[in-house]
Amino acid sequence: MIKINYDKCVGCLKCTRVCIWTIIEERDGKPYVLEDKTRGCAKCMHCGIVCPEGAIEFNDAPMMIGEDKPIVSDTFAEDMESFLLTRRSYRDFREEEVDEAIIRKALETAAWAPSAKNQHPTRYYVVQGREKVDAVMGHILDYIRETGESPEVLSELERGNNLVLGHAQTLILAYSRNNAINAPQDTALALDYADLMLQSRGVGTCWAGYLTRFANKIPALQEMFPLPDNNSFYGALLVGWPKEDYLYIPERLKRADITFVK
Numbered sequence: 001m002i003k004i005n006y007d008k009c010v011g012c013l014k015c016t017r018v019c020i021w022t023i024i025e026e027r028d029g030k031p032y033v034l035e036d037k038t039r040g041c042a043k044c045m046h047c048g049i050v051c052p053e054g055a056i057e058f059n060d061a062p063m064m065i066g067e068d069k070p071i072v073s074d075t076f077a078e079d080m081e082s083f084l085l086t087r088r089s090y091r092d093f094r095e096e097e098v099d100e101a102i103i104r105k106a107l108e109t110a111a112w113a114p115s116a117k118n119q120h121p122t123r124y125y126v127v128q129g130r131e132k133v134d135a136v137m138g139h140i141l142d143y144i145r146e147t148g149e150s151p152e153v154l155s156e157l158e159r160g161n162n163l164v165l166g167h168a169q170t171l172i173l174a175y176s177r178n179n180a181i182n183a184p185q186d187t188a189l190a191l192d193y194a195d196l197m198l199q200s201r202g203v204g205t206c207w208a209g210y211l212t213r214f215a216n217k218i219p220a221l222q223e224m225f226p227l228p229d230n231n232s233f234y235g236a237l238l239v240g241w242p243k244e245d246y247l248y249i250p251e252r253l254k255r256a257d258i259t260f261v262k
């Protein structure tokens with residue numbers, strides 16, 4: 001588990017201050033790992049990444065990825081704001097598929113999203129190709145015709161507007177075990193990280209609420225995308241190369257309603 005290399009440790013005690021569960025405490029000016037508390041370790045690695053001497057290891061391996069400190073550009077804050085304001089929902093896509101490598105990278109990056117007790121319970125199905133996506137839509141249409149639910153999907157489809165899948169050829173379905181501490185939030189955060197990563201590379205995405213709801217209801221979809229017991233879908237994205245570019249930032253009629261309490 002957590003091991004401090006006392007040959008390297010300079011006793012700055014930063015590691016004791018960042019541990020959420022106070023597993024590392026100060027003794028005689030040096031950090032000390034309370035072994036009987038390590039069962040509760042969130043494995044967040046904060047103790048290791050705050051250590052200026054690289055003196056803390058986890059399971060005999062470094063706690064950080066790479067030796068170099070990550071750098072962001074001088075214009076990062078402005079770029080980030082522009083990026084967030086220009087991220088949009090895309091529903092119409094070109095025929096050309098988004099490379100698996102781009103999707104994999106985005107989903108892998110999502111592992112760095114915040115997650116309750118660092119549980120990261122989110123897992124994914126990525127559906128690729130017209131044939132599979134049409135099969136998903138077929139099951140949804142069968143279900144709607146059978147149950148009469150969401151009739152607007154049928155009426156819009158008659159006008160050539162697919163409210164559920166747009167013109168996507170790639171879908172990401174995110175699921176989690178229901179008994180994770182914060183399954184809905186963890187999944188939304190992970191998927192949002194992936195969403196932002198994809199959009200930063202010019203890929204168009206759209207959150208797919210209809211699809212998420214149908215995936216949890218329709219047995220034929222559950223057969224297509226089997227989940228372990230007590231798991232549910234908590235989010236989904238439509239993915240593709242956008243057909244149109246948005247030119248401006250849209251006016252937002254609902255703005256932040258903030259109350260500071262001091």
Ligand SMILES: Cc1cc2nc3c(=O)[nH]c(=O)nc-3n(C[C@H](O)[C@H](O)[C@H](O)COP(=O)(O)O)c2cc1C
Binds near residue numbers: 088091163207209
């Ligand atoms: C949880 C969630 C579910 C959504 N479900 C759908 C959906 O099923 N179909 C759709 O076309 N858009 C869906 N959207 C996209 C919203 O309609 C969109 O975010 C909103 O209109 C604002 O547009 P913008 O994302 O370009 O700012 C969903 C968004 C969220 C956050």
